[in-house]
Amino acid sequence: MTTFKNIEQELLQSHRFLKNLIKSAVDAIIAADMTGKILLFNDAACEICGYKVNEVIEKLNIQAIYPDNDAKRVMHILRSDKYGEKGVLRSFRVDIKKKSGEIIPISLNASIVYDDDKEVATLGFFHDLRETLKIEEELEKTRVQLLQSAKMASVGELAAGVAHQLNNPLGGITLYSQLLMEDYTLPDGAQQDLKRIIRDAQRCTDTVQELLKFSRQTTNEMHLQDINQLLSETLILVKDQTLFHNIEIKKNFQNNLPLVPVDIQQIKHVFMNIILNAADAMEGQGVLSLFTSHEEPLSDRVCITISDTGHGIPDDILIKIFDPFFTTKEQGKGTGLGLSMAYRIVEDHGGKMSAESKTGEGTNFLIELMLPETESEKTFE
Ligand SMILES: Nc1ncnc2c1ncn2[C@@H]1O[C@H](COP(=O)(O)OP(=O)(O)O)[C@@H](O)[C@H]1O
Numbered sequence: 001m002t003t004f005k006n007i008e009q010e011l012l013q014s015h016r017f018l019k020n021l022i023k024s025a026v027d028a029i030i031a032a033d034m035t036g037k038i039l040l041f042n043d044a045a046c047e048i049c050g051y052k053v054n055e056v057i058e059k060l061n062i063q064a065i066y067p068d069n070d071a072k073r074v075m076h077i078l079r080s081d082k083y084g085e086k087g088v089l090r091s092f093r094v095d096i097k098k099k100s101g102e103i104i105p106i107s108l109n110a111s112i113v114y115d116d117d118k119e120v121a122t123l124g125f126f127h128d129l130r131e132t133l134k135i136e137e138e139l140e141k142t143r144v145q146l147l148q149s150a151k152m153a154s155v156g157e158l159a160a161g162v163a164h165q166l167n168n169p170l171g172g173i174t175l176y177s178q179l180l181m182e183d184y185t186l187p188d189g190a191q192q193d194l195k196r197i198i199r200d201a202q203r204c205t206d207t208v209q210e211l212l213k214f215s216r217q218t219t220n221e222m223h224l225q226d227i228n229q230l231l232s233e234t235l236i237l238v239k240d241q242t243l244f245h246n247i248e249i250k251k252n253f254q255n256n257l258p259l260v261p262v263d264i265q266q267i268k269h270v271f272m273n274i275i276l277n278a279a280d281a282m283e284g285q286g287v288l289s290l291f292t293s294h295e296e297p298l299s300d301r302v303c304i305t306i307s308d309t310g311h312g313i314p315d316d317i318l319i320k321i322f323d324p325f326f327t328t329k330e331q332g333k334g335t336g337l338g339l340s341m342a343y344r345i346v347e348d349h350g351g352k353m354s355a356e357s358k359t360g361e362g363t364n365f366l367i368e369l370m371l372p373e374t375e376s377e378k379t380f381e
């Protein structure tokens with residue numbers, strides 16, 4: 001009698017243990033009979049699907065947790081040997097539908113449970129993919145950024161080389177044209193032509209100088225600066241220009257912004273480029289907003305957003321705006337170097353720069369600049 005009691009006790013214990021294992025598994029575990037009636041629904045399943053267990057067991061059909069007709073599709077694939085042997089599915093990407101209707105991406109491992117040859121149930125392990133997909137998305141973003149940096153580095157080098165090569169002959173063209181003008185009495189027409197040559201050569205020299213600045217590798221004078229002040233100083237330079245007369249400027253600066261180490265001239269150059277582009281995009285009419293913030297106390301960076309209410313940038317163009325020489329402006333107006341230079345400068349400062357836009361509504365440029373490392377951080381290196 002005691003032995004019988006003991007066995008019963010042991011069975012009960014092991015049953016409880018198995019139940020707890022299933023209950024506390026990280027992945028959702030769901031079993032259903034062959035009509036789809038749910039027989040097992042662990043805590044993670046409740047969490048992922050948004051149901052309480054008593055709303056589900058023997059009440060809900062498994063079809064309800066799939067969007068559209070996906071339950072049938074999964075059964076069909078499960079019975080085929082397309083993904084693993086017949087009756088088994090491994091790491092199969094499906095969506096499930098929460099009680100609220102929200103769609104959750106899932107990696108499903110499932111099998112059909114057989115009794116002899118008869119199908120009696122289905123058992124599925126549902127792994128929530130949201131976190132993984134988010135990480136993959138971040139990785140993809142970083143990959144695109146890296147690609148952009150590499151592209152800019154190589155174009156930058158090329159530009160520097162070409163600029164150096166052009167510098168001397170351009171000097172020659174200007175010099176000898178001037179000598180021609182001075183040393184000979186030339187008919188009026190020829191004088192005009194020579195003036196034109198000198199003027200155009202000067203334009204080329206300006207572009208070459210821009211290119212040389214662009215390809216400069218290092219940041220020079222790093223000092224701790226108040227970004228609010230740098231933005232205000234940049235605004236003073238532009239706001240009296242005619243282009244800005246009908247542009248409302250809104251400043252939304254966070255007080256007591258921590259100082260960041262920057263090269264003043266270069267960072268002002270970045271702000272200036274973005275602000276001038278914004279004015280161009282608004283064709284002299286609209287609202288230019290400048291925000292600064294530091295998400296205290298944990299954040300290691302200061303964020304600057306410069307927004308305009310201009311024509312915006314379509315997606316297929318947005319991916320190109322930081323490319324050197326990319327411009328949508330007419331010849332003579334745009335060099336296409338402004339944003340690529342700005343990107344390079346921010347990157348040289350260890351910061352980040354990005355843009356988001358809605359066509360017809362406007363564009364936001366976001367710049368993140370890093371705070372100096374604190375002493376405690378340094379000692380952990
Ligand atoms: N705020 C903005 N709104 C709309 N388009 C913009 C904005 N800023 C930049 N762009 C687009 O990005 C392109 C590249 O800008 P940039 O590198 O400064 O070169 P550029 O101003 O000489 O054309 C611009 O020609 C324009 O198409």
Ligand SMILES: [Mg+2]
Nearest residue numbers: 273277338339
């Ligand atoms: Mg520009």
